[in-house]
Amino acid sequence: MEPVTRINGRTVVLALDDVDTDQIIPARFLTTTVRQGLGQHLFADWRYDADGRENADFVLNQPDAAGAAVLVAGRNFGCGSSREHAPWALLDNGIAVVISTEIADIFLNNSLKNGLIPVIVDEETHRWLLDHPGVEVSVDVDALELVIPEHDPIPFDIDRFARHCLLNGVDQLGYLLQHSEAIDAHEARTR
Amino acid sequence: MNSLFEKVWDQHVVVAETDESPAILYIDLHLVHEVTSPQAFSLLRDQGLTVRRPEQTLATIDHSIPTTPVSSLADLVVTSDTPATRQLVQMEKNCNDFGIALRDFSSPERGIVHVIGPELGATQPGMTIVCGDSHTSTHGAFGALAFGIGTTEVAHVLATQCMLQRRPKTFAVNVEGSLPPGVAAKDIVLSIIGRIGVDGGIGHAIEYRGSAISALSMEERMTICNMSIEGGARAGMIAPDDTTYEYLAGRPYAPSGADWDRALAAWQQLPGDPEAHFDKQITLDVSKLKPMVTFGTNPGMVISIDEPVPTPAGNDEAFAKALAYMQLESGKPLAGTPVDIVFVGSCTNSRLSDLEVVAGLLKGRRIADGVRMLVVPGSQQVKVDAEARGLDRVFKAAGAEWREAGCSMCIAMNGDFVPAGKLAVSTSNRNFQGRQGTGARTILASPLTAAASALTGVVSDPRQFLD
Numbered sequence: 001m002e003p004v005t006r007i008n009g010r011t012v013v014l015a016l017d018d019v020d021t022d023q024i025i026p027a028r029f030l031t032t033t034v035r036q037g038l039g040q041h042l043f044a045d046w047r048y049d050a051d052g053r054e055n056a057d058f059v060l061n062q063p064d065a066a067g068a069a070v071l072v073a074g075r076n077f078g079c080g081s082s083r084e085h086a087p088w089a090l091l092d093n094g095i096a097v098v099i100s101t102e103i104a105d106i107f108l109n110n111s112l113k114n115g116l117i118p119v120i121v122d123e124e125t126h127r128w129l130l131d132h133p134g135v136e137v138s139v140d141v142d143a144l145e146l147v148i149p150e151h152d153p154i155p156f157d158i159d160r161f162a163r164h165c166l167l168n169g170v171d172q173l174g175y176l177l178q179h180s181e182a183i184d185a186h187e188a189r190t191r
Numbered sequence: 192m193n194s195l196f197e198k199v200w201d202q203h204v205v206v207a208e209t210d211e212s213p214a215i216l217y218i219d220l221h222l223v224h225e226v227t228s229p230q231a232f233s234l235l236r237d238q239g240l241t242v243r244r245p246e247q248t249l250a251t252i253d254h255s256i257p258t259t260p261v262s263s264l265a266d267l268v269v270t271s272d273t274p275a276t277r278q279l280v281q282m283e284k285n286c287n288d289f290g291i292a293l294r295d296f297s298s299p300e301r302g303i304v305h306v307i308g309p310e311l312g313a314t315q316p317g318m319t320i321v322c323g324d325s326h327t328s329t330h331g332a333f334g335a336l337a338f339g340i341g342t343t344e345v346a347h348v349l350a351t352q353c354m355l356q357r358r359p360k361t362f363a364v365n366v367e368g369s370l371p372p373g374v375a376a377k378d379i380v381l382s383i384i385g386r387i388g389v390d391g392g393i394g395h396a397i398e399y400r401g402s403a404i405s406a407l408s409m410e411e412r413m414t415i416c417n418m419s420i421e422g423g424a425r426a427g428m429i430a431p432d433d434t435t436y437e438y439l440a441g442r443p444y445a446p447s448g449a450d451w452d453r454a455l456a457a458w459q460q461l462p463g464d465p466e467a468h469f470d471k472q473i474t475l476d477v478s479k480l481k482p483m484v485t486f487g488t489n490p491g492m493v494i495s496i497d498e499p500v501p502t503p504a505g506n507d508e509a510f511a512k513a514l515a516y517m518q519l520e521s522g523k524p525l526a527g528t529p530v531d532i533v534f535v536g537s538c539t540n541s542r543l544s545d546l547e548v549v550a551g552l553l554k555g556r557r558i559a560d561g562v563r564m565l566v567v568p569g570s571q572q573v574k575v576d577a578e579a580r581g582l583d584r585v586f587k588a589a590g591a592e593w594r595e596a597g598c599s600m601c602i603a604m605n606g607d608f609v610p611a612g613k614l615a616v617s618t619s620n621r622n623f624q625g626r627q628g629t630g631a632r633t634i635l636a637s638p639l640t641a642a643a644s645a646l647t648g649v650v651s652d653p654r655q656f657l658d
């Protein structure tokens with residue numbers, strides 16, 4: 001994985017709570033055997049009508065959403081299915097950060113493994129971001145600070161190991177493989 | 192003073208957790224299916240790695256397969272060269288290349304991953320079990336620590352039989368009271384989700400306890416643990432007891448002879464100590480519980496069958512959007528809403544006892560005109576057992592379709608789907624927008640409520656059919 005230290009970008013706001021991974025990437029697109037190319041199906045059922053035309057009302061289709069790298073989402077974003085296709089689709093569509101007050105466990109885990117940065121903020125900051133779509137923000141993974149207009153830098157937390165992996169481009173599988181002897185010993189002990 | 196969760200967790204820690212790094216957790220059983228594994232196998236191939244424990248890897252095809260008879264993958268490729276079929280071909284190749292036995296179309300052991308694990312006796316108390324599938328929580332019914340993982344983690348487990356994991360917090364859900372007639376395990380779990388919300392279990396492993404849980408069969412316990420993820424919890428567990436051991440004894444992958452005695456002695460140590468600490472607790476009394484039905488687009492939007500569709504508190508955009516999608520109105524009863532499709536199936540409710548309940552109600556009756564009813568067994572073994580009891584004939588005589596095993600209309604990847612705008616009463620676990628097909632409207636319910644609704648053609652309280 002490429003190291004990620006800081007992401008600067010514009011926000012796009014999807015305020016709905018409990019957005020599940022079936023919305024992020026509907027199951028009919030899960031027949032792929034590769035990670036690439038899922039961006040075109042991101043939020044497919046909200047983004048396109050039955051004939052495949054873009055829904056002008058949907059936030060991601062609005063002109064100022066083009067190029068936005070930061071998704072400000074409602075509470076419990078990414079609930080439901082464990083499909084890693086959800087962070088793949090977001091990343092493939094240029095989204096590099098998701099900000100919310102709460103992010104579902106499996107989605108959050110999958111995001112960190114792919115360099116999509118989950119940023120959990122307090123209600124007040126969240127409210128401000130929901131009310132100010134399209135602002136430029138900066139996410140510093142090293143300092144664990146979110147910089148948004150009109151505010152002092154806002155601290156946020158990322159699991160220390162995940163942060164270390166992000167900053168240094170550490171391959172977690174490689175890390176696990178380094179512990180082969182401990183795994184052998186565990187198997188010998190429990191068999 | 193350890194809880195069930197803590198005991199199982201501690202037994203599987205290979206390298207302990209620190210502030211700097213998560214625990215390395217050993218995985219006893221890895222379930223693999225066609226949809227969330229291809230990219231994991233590619234990762235192994237790219238790095239020249241092998242599968243560490245093929246014999247601890249249980250692979251099958253379930254999510255995208257047809258539920259009409261298919262004799263072999265080769266035959267399917269000829270008749271239907273779709274992305275789904277190509278994914279199945281890839282699955283076969285991956286399992287061959289990496290030395291994993293695949294329960295494919297020809298295997299009598301195939302079925303939905305979460306149905307076959309327990310059925311084969313591969314799922315056992317005290318194990319750690321993972322799968323690239325969020326309903327892996329099902330296996331927690333046996334006192335296993337079981338949870339869903341992403342595809343990158345599938346690669347980790349394939350290559351190392353381990354994963355990196357921070358210890359979750361613990362959440363005791365105490366369920367007391369005896370369940371009234373016509374009310375099922377599905378209603379219990381729907382009411383729990385209604386109470387804690389779809390995010391109530393985030394960061395937690397649930398343990399379901401109490402007299403109402405002890406009284407349940409293994410199949411009912413699986414229904415409860417299955418939907419833990421719908422409450423935001425990755426894992427849901429139930430302490431093993433005699434019901435568990437009786438279920439497992441004699442199953443093909445369960446230990447036997449002296450091994451059984453040794454295993455049993457270890458399993459009996461697993462239930463949590465009475466004074467074990469939980470980070471969170473709730474208690475529910477189910478003695479007055481009624482059949483539950485969802486009205487919105489997540490499983491937390493749930494009411495008793497005799498309640499009106501709720502009115503949101505304040506200006507709730509998600510709530511309004513959900514009702515508009517469902518074409519339902521606040522204040523109006525949900526019971527009586529016309530039904531187009533009834534789906535009995537999925538890893539939540541597709542086991543033999545579920546099908547027996549449905550057949551019990553359908554026997555000697557016909558489903559309403561205009562209703563399409565699909566009954567999809569959770570595994571080929573369930574299919575064989577159901578047919579041996581004549582349940583297939585009951586379903587067909589009532590006007591329902593009887594299918595081969597698979598996920599089917601739960602996820603609508605295989606051609607079984609609910610057409611746009613149509614309303615389905617479904618025994619599955621997710622009523623998300625489009626889950627059962629683009630534009631499909633889903634009401635989640637118990638098998639009994641689904642069967643009653645099929646008979647009347649409207650969302651119905653099954654208790655009206657009780658003698």
Ligand code: SF4
Nearest residue numbers: 326537538598601602
């Ligand atoms: S039946 Fe549905 S929920 Fe269960 S594993 Fe299959 S797709 Fe997932």
